[in-house]
Amino acid sequence: MAQTIIGLNDPKAVKRFSAFLAVDTARVSYFNKKFMGVGPESGMPIQMLPQLESDAGEQITFDLSMQLRQQPIEGDDVQEGTEEDLKFYTDAVFIDQMRGGVNSGGRMTRKRTIHDLRRVARARQAEWWGRIFDELFFIYLSGSRGANTEYIFPLSYTGFSNNALQVPDAEHVMFAGDATSFATISNDDQLTTLEVDRAITKAVMMGGGTQGTPQIQPVMVEGEEHYLLLMSPWQAFDLRTATGASNWLEIQKAAATAEGRKSPIFKGGLGMHNSVVLHSHKGIIRFTNAGAGGAEPAARALFFGAQAAVVAFGSPGTGLRFNWHEETRDNGNQLVISTSSIFGLKKTRFTIEGTAKDFGVIALDTYSADPG
Numbered sequence: 001m002a003q004t005i006i007g008l009n010d011p012k013a014v015k016r017f018s019a020f021l022a023v024d025t026a027r028v029s030y031f032n033k034k035f036m037g038v039g040p041e042s043g044m045p046i047q048m049l050p051q052l053e054s055d056a057g058e059q060i061t062f063d064l065s066m067q068l069r070q071q072p073i074e075g076d077d078v079q080e081g082t083e084e085d086l087k088f089y090t091d092a093v094f095i096d097q098m099r100g101g102v103n104s105g106g107r108m109t110r111k112r113t114i115h116d117l118r119r120v121a122r123a124r125q126a127e128w129w130g131r132i133f134d135e136l137f138f139i140y141l142s143g144s145r146g147a148n149t150e151y152i153f154p155l156s157y158t159g160f161s162n163n164a165l166q167v168p169d170a171e172h173v174m175f176a177g178d179a180t181s182f183a184t185i186s187n188d189d190q191l192t193t194l195e196v197d198r199a200i201t202k203a204v205m206m207g208g209g210t211q212g213t214p215q216i217q218p219v220m221v222e223g224e225e226h227y228l229l230l231m232s233p234w235q236a237f238d239l240r241t242a243t244g245a246s247n248w249l250e251i252q253k254a255a256a257t258a259e260g261r262k263s264p265i266f267k268g269g270l271g272m273h274n275s276v277v278l279h280s281h282k283g284i285i286r287f288t289n290a291g292a293g294g295a296e297p298a299a300r301a302l303f304f305g306a307q308a309a310v311v312a313f314g315s316p317g318t319g320l321r322f323n324w325h326e327e328t329r330d331n332g333n334q335l336v337i338s339t340s341s342i343f344g345l346k347k348t349r350f351t352i353e354g355t356a357k358d359f360g361v362i363a364l365d366t367y368s369a370d371p372g
Helices: 011-028 030-035 114-142 193-205 233-243 245-256
Strands: 036-038 046-049 059-065 088-094 096-103 173-175 219-221 224-231 271-273 276-280 286-290 296-304 309-314 322-329 334-347 349-352 355-358 361-367
Touching (some): 114 334, 193 233, 193 276, 193 296, 224 233, 233 296
Antiparallel strands (some): 219 224, 271 276, 286 296
16 A cells, blocks of 8 residues: 655755744743734834845844924024934844754654654754743843853853843833842842833833934824733742732732733733833743842843833744754654744944933842742
């Protein structure tokens, strides 16, 4: 009886499993499934730039067009020569290759067929890639690797693909309580709803108009403006306990009854306060060296709006974002399945009038200790 066999590195298998891996990774990645949109008009917190998926190159540049700030001409006063020039500021993201793989062992230790191994490898590598992307987004948005011990990337990590980590500029960092710097954080500077109110007030009043600072753009959901605050579970514990049970119930109810509550930015959220959708994730960057003595535990919550970060992919030659490769080693005894992706990501930042300024995210540093 004739039988169809898809062997090692058959083009049909490569494309099929590369495509499946891309879909699976998107579903697993926290940032991808909640906060990512394609193209400059997406209006989501993470902007995916597709230009290099089909074109050659290792860098994408993108521009910020500043608002006009000229005074109007009144009456019969002459307008000629008073026109304002359009001002553009540029940022860039580089791409490079990243790879990973699994070794299924020798024939005597494998209890599954090659097709089962492909499915298992796809599932495990989708989880791995999702974790890789999420860790990178946390690191780049925070501008620091932090002290998280659960990360794949080492404590000494300084960035990927020529995209340097960028610490928050002075206008885009806040501190909880009465702390005025990272070095003055103490155990009473915890996350509360007051910090949420301070953050949204800062975002609304920051920049725009004649100021040289770009304004953080809200995420539009069903015609309503929203910002997001992503905190660690320890910060979420502090927020809940400071709020009280009845007020926390109102925060949860606000999200459950909001217009656009079916949007990805609401799903899985803790609640909503003052139009800020609250989220919690264990990947938030943590520190162990805050405070006057450099020994206080702290965490960097992320308050952000649209286009806070960008990610760009380059095709590995298959027209897809991931490449799938299978090979045998040890005279055909071991089966190795590896995957790769060409990409780059970074926090959005523009140099305006000689000063580098973050575009869509504010770092909110608070005291944060394990409540257990």
